[in-house]
Amino acid sequence: MRIGIIVLAAVATIWLPAYSAFAANNPYGVHTFIQDIMSDGHIHTLLTWALSLTAPGGYVKQLMYPVGPNVTTINPQWVKFINGCYSRGLIPVIRLGTWMEGGNWVKPTQDAPGVYTTWANAIKNIVSQMPRNDNIPLYIEVLNECNNNAEWGGAANPTEYAQFFVQTSNAIRSLGDPRIKIMNCGLSPGGSYNNVQFVEACCNVPGFIDAFDVWACHPYPMYPPEINIHDGTAPMGAYTIDSYLAELQVLANHGRQNVKVIATETGYGLGDDGEDARSDRIMRAFRDYWSKWPEVLGICPYEFCDPFGGNDGLDWVDNSSGTTPEGLPTNAHGQYWAIYKLSKPGHTTGCISGKVTESIFGAPLSGAQVTLNPGSMTVTTDGAGNFMFPRLAPGTYSLTVTKANYSSGSANGINLSAEENEVRNFALTPTAGCNISGTVRDSVGGQPIQGVQVTLSPGNHTTTTDADGKYQFVGITPSTYTLSASKYSYYSFKSTEMTLQAGDSRTLDFWMGPGSPPPGVSMIGGTDFDSPLYGTTASGWVAEQGWGDHFYVDGSNRYSGVASQRIGPYNASNDMVWTITDYSAVTSGQRYRIEVWCKTSSGLSGKAKLIGNWFTNDMVSKGSFEGSPQLISNSNWTLLVARGVCPPMPESNNRGRLQVELRAEITAGFVWFDQAWCGVDNQTEDPLPSITHLTVTPQTLATRFNWANSTGAGCTGTKIVYRTDRYPLTASDGTLLADVSGNPGASAMYVHQNQTFGQRYYYGFFAHSAGGANLSRPQFATAVGSDFTKPTTPVVTDEGAYTWSPDTLSASWTSSDPESGITGYSYAIGTTKGGTNVVGWTDIGTVTSVTRSGLNLIPGTTYWFTVKSRNGAGMWSSLGYSDGIIAVKSCATIAEAKALADGIPVRLSGIVSAAGVFGDGVYLQQSDRSAGIKLEGSVSSLVEGQVVTVIGTLSTANGERKLTGVVVQ
Incomplete structure (x- = not known):
């Protein structure tokens, strides 16, 4: 638990009435988290915010710890908290906890095998000291997520927990107070011990099936609320807002039917799609589902307000918030206000809300004007297309919806009652299309890529990039789209969602890097580092050690896509970002591979590294392995690869998690990471690390490559393979240019001679051991046959020494360029050598003579032709001159x-x-x-x-x- 101090703004005094028994259940709840800072001010402030959100009858979950045989007197602040709930008409849901030792919650000790009398009576003693209210129940949740090893002394054991729970329940019930309601510990959906199997094992312990009054659960959803088990829309095994049904089914199988539930933890995190999307999902979960399902008593989303800050991903109210005279927070997240606006049991008013979408694909429409009558009140839909009219008197209402470039919509005769949430959704038909276009470039050479297949979904609109790498979709239906792109020998690309309104034109340029991820499915997300663009840390990754803007999602550097994760130096000099696989994703004895493309800047001091860390499902470290190469100086994009065999994990059935760590141990310079991957490694051989520090220097009809050989101990050289149509992906996928021998880590160089001017070449560099074995993943380069020499100086011949034409001059010339050829000439005429005062510089194409008429030649004046030639590389020759011609x-x-x-x-x-x-x-x-x-x-x-x-x-x-x-x- 964290210990800290924060300063709360002064709060207004709110009149607190006495509450009688509630006529109807109110499922709205919060999960406060002030166990380590439970001051009078915090209690007052958070319960005031909670009452404003849920209304009387709402649920308030709060951890209280420690409890155990050595704790005989209740913490007086706990009493204040519970009484604060009662005085506001809120229902306290108290999670009891032991204490932590060595990173684990201490599990209750047995008096004898299977006997927990001492602990059960200790908890009974504390509960007996908790205040009670005749009209408001007191819910006791006995511990938390004990199917996680860390929550049960390091090793989850359902039999032990069930025995402890049954005896604790019996002890509390011996108080003879029906106002106390006993709940099991809510189980982790992805815990060390499968939650459904845990319940099954608990039910085999005598007395467990009847030991609880209400079932506590933690249904953390990974899908929007309309994907649920009740409606049959959820995939098998999916985490949904009602995934507790799998646990209830086990209870039913053991004879306990019609169980009521309280979700003591749940909620949606703040994802890349932002506040509006999170608010939309939790609001609709409450409004359309939880409040209508008969088994649901209360929902307490985690967490209401982190008093120490730093948890915007889950918070409902920021810890910097003050309180208005009406008891509302001054700095709440969108989900607070969305739930606040809904009508609750006991309200004398109702709420009309809904969503506005486009009619073709159902994408939400922001910025639509929704007008309510009577009253002529108008609101604007948010980013999720939602609108809300809260606190409306009962009556009959109508709605009108308008938005530029869309048809209008209306709904009449909306009969609204008190406590009711009436929902009206609208689908508007667009009257104008929208456009999206962009350019696709090669991230290694920077050149446009022709022939990339670009697809927009929904609608399956498909096009192909032209010779300039350009694509466009014109006049498509306004909607929310995802753009994907693919071409063989390149990493594929998939954009984040883009919402286009009618009349919009959007430009999306992106880059594609050569190569491809390994076969198989990656076990981590956020591998492209493309979002949130220009934020600090890419989606799905966690920053460690450093602070501030030296973490940056950089749109100006990327291997493939639109951005990469940049890390700059910090005092710690070992900054990193990390992500981790799901629970039980790795199996002991199986080899796994992680890889990432990495780039380092000039002036780098330190090294860039790739590290894999093994953990049990309870995050007990089981060792690590490092990748190679490690970049220690300025280097272009280089593939870092790490391989490791998952160690034994008997405490979690030999299943666990793999953490991918991208580390910048630097004190100067920058490191970029892109295109990460983590998965099973099925290669039979052990590939060498790739070459590093590859540079490309173009020469005339040649290209020089410099690199550092693989650092692998068995490296004997590097094969260079090339193609002229695409990148080679294997050492046999093209023409072998050279096999350059060399020692591990040594500098190497090769020059590709006799190139054809203008021809693009695509190269793959493969490090190998003796006999060409253990080939590395390729390092890529591209070059174009170039010409850095000028054409020969033109030899210019005019008509002779004299001309007697009054208005015409003629000349011819010759020039050559054996490397790239002559692509054009330009000439000028003047009365001095090199002069342009008679005829300025004039392009004439590839012809080698000219007769220029319409001149006004002055007898006695000498005229000179000056000519320059241009080659295929765009280089101009030196100037060539005629010997002058005199007009007579x-x-x-x-x-x-x-x-x-x-x-x-x-x-x-x-x-x-x-x-x-x-x-x-x-x-x-x-x-x-x-x-x-x-x-x-x-x-x-x-x-x-x-x-x-x-x-x-x-x-x-x-x-x-x-x-x-x-x-x-």
Whole structure:
């Protein structure tokens, strides 16, 4: 038991009337838990909250301990508690307990074999000192869950308990007080000793079948209330809100019929679906089932308020709560308010409540407006689709339900009486659809995955991802869906429930990691670590040692799915999360395997480990085993595997539990865990641990791999197998690339040469021992044939030294890239080398020439082409340049040219004259001899009378016009 001190807010004084006998049974109850801090203030506060919740006639369960031969005087606070119940009209249900030693509750000792007279009289003495009330019974529950070893001195024994119980019952009954009602200990549904078999064994003890007045039970449900034995909707052996019926059947078989029950423990935990779902289930359990079943006297859900905090998963009221003047808690969970609003026996008012769903698949609709008349009161449905109108005067009412993009609903003529809970449910038809889409990526390479089958349920909507990894469902019925995805060689994916309203569009991106879990069913839940996303600890796991935000469900890192469990450093340096199998899940002598994918950050100081711990059903440790490898530095996702044989557990019939522990013994850095598994290991050989610290370095048409060999003592090397369509899952499931020899734990390297550009390769790395035996589970990698070299610099050729076109330039070029090929060119034109002032950069595809028209070429200006090429890897070459081309003026006549200013290059045609005749040079004459001009330059080869075309620059010397720098075409 815990000892502690809390400070309660001041409470208001509530007038407490005297109560007469109750006209009708009130099944509503609570389970207070203040045995270690039973101050006057706590008694007053919790009973005040309880009365506000249950109304008079409700049940209040409370543990009182220790009792035994050495306890002769009742604790005065117990008396105050019981009187506090009476004064409020509440029915006390007192669980008596011994005390704890060595982690177990002490079992009563025998005076002689099968004789418990001393203990029976000691309990009778304490009960005799408990206050009684003529109108309110006092229920005594004799111990607790004695089918658990820890509740009976370390070894459950139904014969011993039944003998003790019969003698204790006889002793209490000898007081002659019918106001005292005796109950057995409520049994654990998953206890060390099967609860039904325990009852059977107890019934074989003389007197047991008549020793109790009311049967105590602990029907902890694993299903919503509509799944129950009464209605025939429960699977065989399921834990339901009425699983006590299996125990009652044993009693009936032994002649005890029509037994009444009080559930001294039960309830729904706070699951991933939140407060609204928990409130919905417990409210409907009370309203629709427990309150209607004739065998049920009272239901006391565990626990009302943990006075030390930290139990939000079960609490009804937070321990920080104050009290309003009306006697209500100021900080209660949703389930408190849902039950508070229900009408109870003795109320002068009634309640109308119900659920709004969509009509196709029955998913709850939140945000619907429900209006009650008369009164025009409107409430909004919660996340479970529920609405409630409490404290209504008896009368006739009507309801109207509306929600955007849905049909409306109504109900008329609702006749409501006092104490009554009228239920009206509505199913609205959507008038608009909804959409969901997303992208699926490979968690190792990051690339989109094509061909993933994606399914939405209900409705079995199915699609397949495209080349970009995208999927979409358009215009589907608004409902609550689960999305699942699968593709061979990848871990499958299943989302948490998503509620889509009419008109909604939802995006769900997720990742899939290569590989697959072992064959068989995993014995633990929460293996994907996907929820609650961005919370502290993944669903189904418990954080130990550390505190605060260094536990984190990280949506930015995952091996498969949408998140992983991240653990950061803390002072303890051995932080961990753990989960555990169900009771009797493991059998002595059987080998089991646990595994998990693990990633560590840079700067890690310490190690990441996987540990399995054996426990009996009573949580007595039976040893542990560690997995391998253990990551001690920065590492990508690596599979950790542990195997162990379940040890003998004779105290629990060689059946027990296996705890999976994910440990981060670190003082710096981070550790991530994902995709855990726990189950039977049927492998005939003993596989080596996987390789670690695998890195992938792309090179030009090659990929280099570096890794650390398996740490297994027999490791002799690593086989690398690859495929081009998917990941290889076994060493024979692909092409053997290499078998790299090496010692255990040693560094290793291999380069995959001669890859095809653009081809994706999928690799599996398998550590092995001599002869290729004891192959490890694969470590995965993926790479694409890459090119990290530039194309050759383009060689650019233009039309020559000159162009006489006024508006057109042309050029051609060549470039090559033997690795990935040329995928495109881009060119520019400028009046400087590399310039772009005439034509900016222009993509032209893979053609190797261009003629660009529409230009305004200025005679005398030099123009340059600049070209660059791009290869298949997207890399650009260096710039290639033409040698420049000069624009010239093409003149039809010499006279036209002579009219131009000096310095302008021109192109002329004519007849050579005076070549070699006069010493003053060569002339070009018009064909009709109407004009001529002197030529200077490369003209020595010209012959008199020759018809030529020349290019030169106009100038004037001594009043004579001439062309200088003449080039003959």
